[in-house]
Amino acid sequence: MKDTLRVWLAGNPNSGKSSLFNRLTGLHQKVGNYPGVTVEQYSGRMPMPGGGTAEVVDLPGIYSLFPETEDEQVAFQLLMEQVRASSAFSAATRVVVVADASSLRRNLLLITQLSDLNLPCVLVLNKSDMADSAGIHIDVPALSAALGMPVVTTNARSGEGIDELKQTLLQALPVHRYPWFSDNPEVQRQISLLAQGEGRPAEYRDFVSLMCHERLPDSCTSWAELCRTQAQTAPLDRGKIRAAETVRRYERIAGFMKHIRRDPGTVNRKASSARIDRCLLHPVGGYAILFALLFLMFQAIFSWATLPMELIESLFGYVGGLATDLLPEGWFSRMLIDGLLAGLGGVLVFIPQISLLFFFLGILEESGYMSRVSFLTDRLMRSVGLNGRSVMPLIGGFACAVPSIMATRSINNRKERLLTILVLPLMSCSARLPVYTLLISICLPENQWLGVFNVQGLVLMGLYVLGLLTAIGAALVLRWLIKTRETSFFMLEMPLYQWPVWRNVAHMVGQRLQGFVMKAGKVIVVISIVLWVLSNFGPGKRMESLQAELDAQTVLGASSSPDGMVRKAILEQKLLAASWAGHAGKFLEPAIAPLGFDWKIGIALLTSFAAREVFVGTMATMYSLGTEDFQVSELRGRMLSEVNPATGKPVYSTATCFSLLVFYAFALQCMSTLAVTRRETKSWLWPAVQFFYMGALAYIGSLLVYSGLS
Amino acid sequence: MTTRLSELKPGQAAVIRRLGTHPLSAKLTEMGCLPGEWIRVIRIAPPGDPMSIEILGYQLALRRMEAEVIEVDVRPDIPQHPKDPQHPHHPKEFSEPSSSMSEPPLSNDTPKEPIAL
Numbered sequence: 155m156k157d158t159l160r161v162w163l164a165g166n167p168n169s170g171k172s173s174l175f176n177r178l179t180g181l182h183q184k185v186g187n188y189p190g191v192t193v194e195q196y197s198g199r200m201p202m203p204g205g206g207t208a209e210v211v212d213l214p215g216i217y218s219l220f221p222e223t224e225d226e227q228v229a230f231q232l233l234m235e236q237v238r239a240s241s242a243f244s245a246a247t248r249v250v251v252v253a254d255a256s257s258l259r260r261n262l263l264l265i266t267q268l269s270d271l272n273l274p275c276v277l278v279l280n281k282s283d284m285a286d287s288a289g290i291h292i293d294v295p296a297l298s299a300a301l302g303m304p305v306v307t308t309n310a311r312s313g314e315g316i317d318e319l320k321q322t323l324l325q326a327l328p329v330h331r332y333p334w335f336s337d338n339p340e341v342q343r344q345i346s347l348l349a350q351g352e353g354r355p356a357e358y359r360d361f362v363s364l365m366c367h368e369r370l371p372d373s374c375t376s377w378a379e380l381c382r383t384q385a386q387t388a389p390l391d392r393g394k395i396r397a398a399e400t401v402r403r404y405e406r407i408a409g410f411m412k413h414i415r416r417d418p419g420t421v422n423r424k425a426s427s428a429r430i431d432r433c434l435l436h437p438v439g440g441y442a443i444l445f446a447l448l449f450l451m452f453q454a455i456f457s458w459a460t461l462p463m464e465l466i467e468s469l470f471g472y473v474g475g476l477a478t479d480l481l482p483e484g485w486f487s488r489m490l491i492d493g494l495l496a497g498l499g500g501v502l503v504f505i506p507q508i509s510l511l512f513f514f515l516g517i518l519e520e521s522g523y524m525s526r527v528s529f530l531t532d533r534l535m536r537s538v539g540l541n542g543r544s545v546m547p548l549i550g551g552f553a554c555a556v557p558s559i560m561a562t563r564s565i566n567n568r569k570e571r572l573l574t575i576l577v578l579p580l581m582s583c584s585a586r587l588p589v590y591t592l593l594i595s596i597c598l599p600e601n602q603w604l605g606v607f608n609v610q611g612l613v614l615m616g617l618y619v620l621g622l623l624t625a626i627g628a629a630l631v632l633r634w635l636i637k638t639r640e641t642s643f644f645m646l647e648m649p650l651y652q653w654p655v656w657r658n659v660a661h662m663v664g665q666r667l668q669g670f671v672m673k674a675g676k677v678i679v680v681i682s683i684v685l686w687v688l689s690n691f692g693p694g695k696r697m698e699s700l701q702a703e704l705d706a707q708t709v710l711g712a713s714s715s716p717d718g719m720v721r722k723a724i725l726e727q728k729l730l731a732a733s734w735a736g737h738a739g740k741f742l743e744p745a746i747a748p749l750g751f752d753w754k755i756g757i758a759l760l761t762s763f764a765a766r767e768v769f770v771g772t773m774a775t776m777y778s779l780g781t782e783d784f785q786v787s788e789l790r791g792r793m794l795s796e797v798n799p800a801t802g803k804p805v806y807s808t809a810t811c812f813s814l815l816v817f818y819a820f821a822l823q824c825m826s827t828l829a830v831t832r833r834e835t836k837s838w839l840w841p842a843v844q845f846f847y848m849g850a851l852a853y854i855g856s857l858l859v860y861s862g863l864s
Numbered sequence: 865m866t867t868r869l870s871e872l873k874p875g876q877a878a879v880i881r882r883l884g885t886h887p888l889s890a891k892l893t894e895m896g897c898l899p900g901e902w903i904r905v906i907r908i909a910p911p912g913d914p915m916s917i918e919i920l921g922y923q924l925a926l927r928r929m930e931a932e933v934i935e936v937d938v939r940p941d942i943p944q945h946p947k948d949p950q951h952p953h954h955p956k957e958f959s960e961p962s963s964s965m966s967e968p969p970l971s972n973d974t975p976k977e978p979i980a981l
Contacts, residue, residue, distance in 0.1 A: 218894040257922040260896045396890040397883065404898050428906075437910040529925045533911035542914065542925075641887050644914055645895060645930060648923040 157199065158246070159208035161323060162236075164229065164268060165252035166261050167215030168522075168649040170280035173310035174252055175212045176661045178319075203320055214563075217260070219267040219362060220396060221369055222643075224563030224571075231371035237271050237359050238374045248274055248323050255279045255292060255307075256650075258415060262301075262407045263400065269303060270334065270358035274327035277305045278319060291416045300410040302330060311655055334358040337402070338395055344384050351380065361399075365392050427650040434526055444527060451514045452615045455587075457608060459506040466506070470499035485690070493686030494679060497771035504588040504767070505671070509663050511553050511584055516662040520654035524549070525646055532644055538626050539633030541565050542644050544574040548625065551581030552618065553666065555827045559834055567642035573629050575834060576844050579827050580625040582618045582819060585767040589818045590617055592770055595790055597811035617819055624820065624851065632847070681761050681768050685735060689757075692733040700729045730754075749817065749853070750810035750860040754796075759817075766823045809863035813856040821852035865938045869903065869917070870931035877904040877944050878936035886933040896920035897934055902942070 161178075165171045179198025196212040213232060214225040221227040236247065251268055253261035258279075269275050279292065298305040304322045308315030333355040336342045342356075344364055349356040363370060367381035434440055474495055481487035518524050524546050532542025540548075543565045550558035555578050562578070565571040582590070594610050603609065691697065704725045707718065730736050731753070738760060739753030746756055762769040774789050796805040822828070822845050831841040866881055880901045883889045896919045897903070906923060908915045914927045 220890070220894070222891055257920065260920050260922060263894060263896075393887060393890045394885070397893040400890065400893040401898055404893075404896070431907070435907060435909070440910065525925070529909055529914060529916060532925075532927065533909060533913045643888055643891065643930060644925065644927045645888075645891065646925045647895075648916055648925055650923075 157209040158206040159202065159323060160247045161208050161210045162213055162247065162249045163210060163252060164213045164249055165215060166217055166254065166264060168647060169252045169254045169261060170310050171212065171215060171252045173655050173658055174278065174280060174308065175210060176657055177310045177313060177316055179210050202324065208323065216264060218264055220366060223566040227369055230369060233271065235371045235373055237273065238377065248276060248327060250276050250278055252278045252280050256290060258292065259407055259411060263403060265301065266403055266407065269301060269330065272329055272331060272357065274329050275303045276322055276327065277301060277303055279305060279307045280310055293414045296414045300414065302328060334361060336361060340388055340390060341395060348380060348384055365396055424650065430651050434523065435530065440530055444530060449615060452618060453608065453611045455507050455510045457611065459510055462506040463503050466503045470495065489683060489686050493682045496774040497682030499774065505667065507587050508584040509667055512663045512666045513659060515550065515553055516659035517654045520658055522649040522651045525648050528646055529648065538629040539570065539573050540629055541567065541570040541642060543646065544570065547574055547578060548581055551578045551583060554583050555579045555824065556830050559827070559830045567638065567640050569636045569638035570642055572636055572835060572840065573632055575831055576632055576840065577625040577628045579822050579824065579844065579848065580621050580628060580820065582621040585765060585824065586818055588767050588770045590614055590815060592790065593811050593815050596794055596806050597808045617815060621819055628847065682771055685761055685772055688735040689730055689733045692736065696732045697729060700725060700732060704729065749856040750813045750864065752805050755814065762823050765825065766818060807864065809860050812863055813860035816859045817852045817856040820848055820855050822848040867936060867938060868932050869934040869936050870928045872905045872936070874905050874907050877902065877942050878938045879942060881935045881937045884933045884935060888930055888933055892930065892933060895924060903936060
């Protein structure tokens with residue numbers, strides 16, 4: 155269906171923009187790319203009154219039109235592109251500017267800038283209940299008259315005002331064509347010349363283009379070139395001109411706000427927010443609470459997920475059994491059941507844990523606590539060459555490195571941003587969780603408690619701490635590689651605390667989970683099938699003769715006696731060793747033997763290069779070879795009973811398990827991360843640096859752990 | 865007394881006098897650090913940096929280095945709380961009318977307002 159309208163959501167960070175976006179589009183959201191720029195775009199579809207739909211695009215949050223950071227640049231370029239495309243645009247497009255009613259004055263800066271760009275704007279005053287309870291009263295008709303645009307009051311939490319907003323969007327919006335003058339004669343001369351070239355009076359967009367000509371979008375290269383040439387005719391102190399313009403803008407805003415905003419009462423919400431801050435930012439208590447919160451989060455991830463995980467496991471076991479009964483005998487059926495289903499089941503079982511992780515991260519973000527974490531840690535981060543703003547992406551790295559690397563766009567300083575990107579994949583992401591969980595359950599007894607703490611949970615937390623500390627250490631070393639002269643800034647709004655909007659948290663969990671399943675799912679389907687083929691076919695005739703021997707055993711009824719079971723298992727092992735995959739694993743074995751890994755683990759290391767979570771799928775595929783039914787929980791048992799033919803000792807000894815854990819904690823086995831690093835740094839150098847330093851860390855770390863423990 | 869924002873103690877309020885010449889001045893201005901505006905230090909992070917301030921009715925965290933750009937006037941008549949009865953919601957009432965940041969003041973024959981208000 156063709157959308158009749160296109161709606162852009164713009165506004166300050168923390169203005170409730172994402173709440174409104176979720177409210178407007180509901181479940182009809184998608185993550186795509188902005189046309190032209192390779193930046194993920196959150197867009198969605200909203201039903202309009204009287205039939206028809208509108209596409210809603212959520213722009214990155216900005217305080218001002220002038221970009222300082224990469225994500226501000228994204229919003230700037232999209233807006234400027236539309237301004238340049240001009241006339242055809244305004245008929246079907248609306249810009250909805252979301253403003254937090256409780257800090258209206260700062261929000262109005264952006265609103266007046268957008269209005270001066272001659273964009274068809276509607277102002278949405280959000281969080282109306284909070285402004286009311288804070289005793290602030292805003293004269294909406296007067297504000298609308300002063301701004302020359304419709305103003306709608308909404309509460310995205312309760313849904314109040316949404317219908318009115320939709321009605322307003324259906325109307326034709328006023329687009330002003332005010333000429334624009336600068337009070338700086340030199341600026342005035344230059345923008346007049348620029349506008350004359352296009353045969354029109356000077357407008358605000360000419361001023362903006364002149365001030366930021368190097369940041370104009372790629373689609374207006376010739377215009378950017380004109381601006382650059384013009385700007386070179388006489389040097390301008392652009393920072394000073396921009397600041398002076400902002401001061402004058404604020405003066406006018408203050409002028410009309412006197413009549414529009416009344417603020418008689420004391421502010422309750424601020425007072426309670428300040429009380430919370432006194433605890434959460436306490437010199438000692440603040441850090442203790444931060445640590446305790448992270449601790450509880452990981453304990454919960456481990457223990458709450460148990461029941462749903464068991465449910466998923468038995469579901470896959472049931473489906474596998476059903477498929478074995480229904481599908482005809484043959485290699486294709488075996489590939490579907492042993493290859494595809496086993497691999498898929500091995501990964502989907504971790505959905506509960508990953509959902510919980512995103513759920514907690516969503517709450518931290520929504521409540522306003524994340525920026526406090528930046529505040530507490532900026533000094534520490536700076537001493538290793540990072541920025542307090544690195545903390546949010548780093549904590550996000552616990553979930554997934556890919557969106558977190560993109561989230562580093564809020565760091566303006568190139569060096570700090572690059573360092574954050576380089577060390578970010580050391581944070582244990584959710585894809586490592588399946589690997590950790592499987593290995594921890596093999597090498598540590600279940601339900602062992604150290605006082606009130608689950609030992610498995612403690613080890614898991616230890617791995618996360620290990621990743622974090624290594625990231626800090628790596629930053630300390632890597633900082634010497636990168637040189638820059640740019641100034642670094644922190645400047646971060648600390649929003650008032652609020653109860654998380656559950657709808658937003660749920661949307662975030664849903665979006666990210668969908669991304670994980672789609673991304674991991676695709677890779678796993680392909681790899682499971684390839685792996686199945688490689689482990690069921692081999693060079694020469696050896697496999698066929700082994701298979702014949704195995705079939706003979708089955709006919710003899712080997713499964714009924716313990717002796718026969720062992721004979722059968724040994725044959726299965728030989729069969730795998732004779733396959734292509736077995737050969738590859740054997741080839742790798744000398745290199746990884748010092749780490750305590752056998753050739754089977756070698757196969758898993760190779761296949762999980764593309765994505766770590768494939769490790770579990772690979773293990774599942776390999777250990778279910780030649781069996782009719784498969785259950786994920788069996789995998790642990792099979793791996794536990796695996797015996798090294800040379801030594802007669804279990805393959806998965808404690809030393810090997812910990813060595814593998816350390817290997818997976820450090821190694822960069824994720825193609826998506828490498829691809830996104832390449833995209834964000836615009837160079838192959840940095841992904842290469844990232845891959846090799848992390849690989850070296852993994853090898854050395856595992857070597858030390860294995861030789862230390864065995 | 866004129867000093868820099870970075871010198872103030874937690875709880876201390878002041879009025880912004882001007883912003884120094886610095887690459888971050890424009891950004892600070894956009895975040896609401898305007899000449900003549902009431903400002904208060906809320907707290908300083910435990911390691912001594914950054915600090916959080918109240919400006920324009922919201923809370924902003926700044927590094928000391930960033931706070932050094934902001935020159936402030938500290939006077940006994942400055943209210944310690946923005947909601948004190950004598951506190952204006954309108955800037956410019958505490959400080960001198962002109963600020964070094966501004967371009968030459970607007971004269972009467974300056975063309976019509978650039979902002980569509």
